[in-house]
Amino acid sequence: MQIKVLKGMKDVLPSQSARWRAVEREMRKAALLAGYREIRTPVVEHTELFARSAGESSDVVRKEMYTFLDKGERSISLKPESTAGTVRALLESGLYAQALPLKLYYTNAPHFRYEAPQSGRLREHHQFGMECFGASQPSADAELITLVINLLSSFGLKNLSVRINSIGCPNCRPAYQQHFKEYLNQRKDQLCSTCKERLEVNPMRTLDCKDHNCKEALHDAPVMMDYLCDECKEHFELLKRYLEEIGISYSVDPRIVRGLDYYTKTVFEIITTTPTGELTVCGGGRYDGLVEELGGPAIPAVGFGMGVERVLMLLDALEPDECKLQIEDEVPELFVACLNKALSIHAFSLVKSLRDAGFRADMDHQGRSLKAQFKYADKLGAKYIVIIGDDELAKGVVKLRDMSTKEEQEIPLENAASAMKKIIQ
């Protein structure tokens, strides 16, 4: 019985891995330009970390975590998001005591959510994310949004839209929630069953319910935007001004409520349209209370997570000329073919010296006919073939064939690599 990959998990095969590296390379470059440095946190954490950060009532914690008991009967979970782990590392290392703001990023970090996989939604997916600690000003929020838009645009992606909202802070949110809850209670009968539950646990999540009746019931519901305290209001207004200043277009969507409980003030999503509908590529926001919540000092923070698979999905949908991503060339430059098996020993040592000289070079390992070696080299996409034959060897040369022009020339076997370097470049 053949063993197959687990549900919701995907192998990245050679045909795709160069794209992964290219995307990752650009992400690192963008992060570095803005002063962010890489952090790598473990894939597993104490379950409690996620319960305390994302919130016991969040869907992620309630039903989507990969949770296990380890051999010491500790409850551990594969990380469903990276902010909690980053904050944990920040506190544990004492990094927060150094110069603030502290800017951190991670890329191609595996994340896990135990749910039904479908298009653009896997159980294991990878995120690029950035977190900025100690920056209370909305310029930090704007910096992140700008960076994401720039990055995605640089790949050639279009149809990106930025949606922002403010969900207030502990000063202004309770009053809003009070009013909102009263509003909901009056319309309790119209709500779907999950929203009835939400009403008790986390009423604000009813705002992004897709159920038709719920939408109807909520269409003139009070929104947080109208209840923001002066500080939150000013913060939000400034964020908009920063975005406008550099020409990032956005829309204010008072219904964005993120799935994680730790957010305060700014929340944002970067959305794109696909043939099947809208797809969230990136989501994030401000979490001014989380560091303190997890036992540290009161340090404001803002960050986002971006789904790498989703970015790649969008890139795959682009026409070849629209995709601006530079993919690393992996095809061999030289394939060393030999006329018969006895000559393989010469091919072997030539390949070695070609590789030492920095060429991507390969040879046959199956004892195949010359013709078969040519076919193989052609399938690999080799740019040149080096032919070693008895006649050539007697003369102390090898033949170099340009696969696209079919031109052949003889190269002295001695110092062949440096001679080829001149010809090929």
Place this chain on the structure above:
RNA sequence: GUGGGUAUAGUUCAGUGGUAGAGUGCCAGGUUGUGGCCCUGGAGGUCGUGGGUUCGAGCCCCACUACUCACCCCA
């Protein structure tokens, strides 16, 4: 968790209850020193699994499993 679709060669997929098929890929030959195109041949199948109906099941029925899409939610 709920609902729909699908399951046949490495892969993409045809297949009307009566001999297991094609495209593509792979290997070889046509060409004893030369790739792409062409021609020929070859290898490759427990027809998802288990039951049932039938003289006979890839096909009909039931169950299960896997995959996939959608809902919910999200990256």
